[in-house]
Amino acid sequence: MVATSPVRPDAPLHEAVARITGMLRDAGVPSPAADARWLVQGIAGVDPHRHPDTPLPRAALPALNDAVARRAAREPLQLILGTAPFRALELVCRPGVFVPRPETEIVAGLAVDVAQRVGSPAPIVAEPCTGTGAIACAIAAEVPGARVIATDRDPAAVHLARHNADRVRRGVAGPPGFARAATLTVQTGDLLDPLDPELRGHLDVLVANPPYLPADDRDSWAPEVAAHDPDTALVGGADGHEVVNALLTLAARWLAPGGTVILEIDERRGADVAGAARHAGLSSIEVARDLTGADRAIVARRPV
Numbered sequence: 001m002v003a004t005s006p007v008r009p010d011a012p013l014h015e016a017v018a019r020i021t022g023m024l025r026d027a028g029v030p031s032p033a034a035d036a037r038w039l040v041q042g043i044a045g046v047d048p049h050r051h052p053d054t055p056l057p058r059a060a061l062p063a064l065n066d067a068v069a070r071r072a073a074r075e076p077l078q079l080i081l082g083t084a085p086f087r088a089l090e091l092v093c094r095p096g097v098f099v100p101r102p103e104t105e106i107v108a109g110l111a112v113d114v115a116q117r118v119g120s121p122a123p124i125v126a127e128p129c130t131g132t133g134a135i136a137c138a139i140a141a142e143v144p145g146a147r148v149i150a151t152d153r154d155p156a157a158v159h160l161a162r163h164n165a166d167r168v169r170r171g172v173a174g175p176p177g178f179a180r181a182a183t184l185t186v187q188t189g190d191l192l193d194p195l196d197p198e199l200r201g202h203l204d205v206l207v208a209n210p211p212y213l214p215a216d217d218r219d220s221w222a223p224e225v226a227a228h229d230p231d232t233a234l235v236g237g238a239d240g241h242e243v244v245n246a247l248l249t250l251a252a253r254w255l256a257p258g259g260t261v262i263l264e265i266d267e268r269r270g271a272d273v274a275g276a277a278r279h280a281g282l283s284s285i286e287v288a289r290d291l292t293g294a295d296r297a298i299v300a301r302r303p304v
């Protein structure tokens with residue numbers, strides 16, 4: 001809890017946002033103005049950009065002060081608010097499970113595009129390392145007929161991904177609900193181990209945002225990451241690429257001929273991963289960039 005109230009009771013929302021922005025800036029939060037706006041909107045339930053002169057509801061003040069103190073202590077915004085936007089969806093976030101990032105929306109979008117073009121009424125998509133279920137939920141919401149199987153070896157992630165999948169299915173996580181005839185199951189286990197062996201050689205898309213950071217990076221992580229994302233969600237072995245390499249090897253075995261693997265990657269390692277994909281026997285290898293121009297994903301196909 002903060003010692004004093006950062007915002008005076010009944011302050012207009014623009015004043016509340018300005019004061020909170022200053023507090024967050026002083027605490028070293030990287031995007032203080034945006035976070036201040038999201039905190040006010042999330043706690044007060046009113047958009048301060050659209051209603052700048054509306055007074056902050058008195059009843060919201062204690063919760064807002066508490067939320068500001070948590071953000072100033074560098075707790076991720078998504079864990080304070082309990083949700084994260086992801087493409088058209090609003091996903092529930094919980095402590096102990098990796099918070100979905102905006103850059104992963106691009107990876108999910110690549111998978112949606114490929115799955116929509118497969119030409120089958122029921123494209124089969126596997127998403128190991130699902131975390132909150134973000135990528136799998138987006139695909140189930142956007143690809144008619146998709147049969148999506150997600151896995152994670154962390155039971156807390158599986159529990160949360162199932163909860164998010166259920167919210168999407170019921171249409172409470174965003175406007176679309178599940179796309180027509182789409183299905184999504186979430187299973188506990190290592191990478192593709194939980195999948196029905198009969199799917200081997202039949203996956204149309206294998207998409208993942210696996211752990212891909214080297215262990216040596218830990219000292220450079222922002223407090224939001226170091227103290228709140230599980231280490232097992234971030235570190236992909238000593239060199240960072242053990243899980244990426246394992247998935248490329250699995251892709252060569254589990255994809256249907258012509259099927260596509262899409263993996264989020266460390267932006268410093270695009271050329272390395274392209275080489276590993278070649279080594280795994282994949283073809284049509286491309287490194288996709290994100291909106292900042294950084295290498296963000298490897299896209300490759302199992303040869304026909």
Ligand SMILES: C[S@@+](CC[C@H](N)C(=O)[O-])C[C@H]1O[C@@H](n2cnc3c(N)ncnc32)[C@H](O)[C@@H]1O
Pocket residue numbers: 098099100101104128129130131132133134135151152153154157189190191208209210211232233234243
């Ligand atoms: C970087 S997070 C990505 C979560 C989610 N896909 C997203 O993009 O927000 C990686 C996830 O992979 C899971 N994980 C790590 N190693 C795994 C493995 N060998 N098999 C299955 N899941 C694994 C972690 O528990 C974590 O939830």
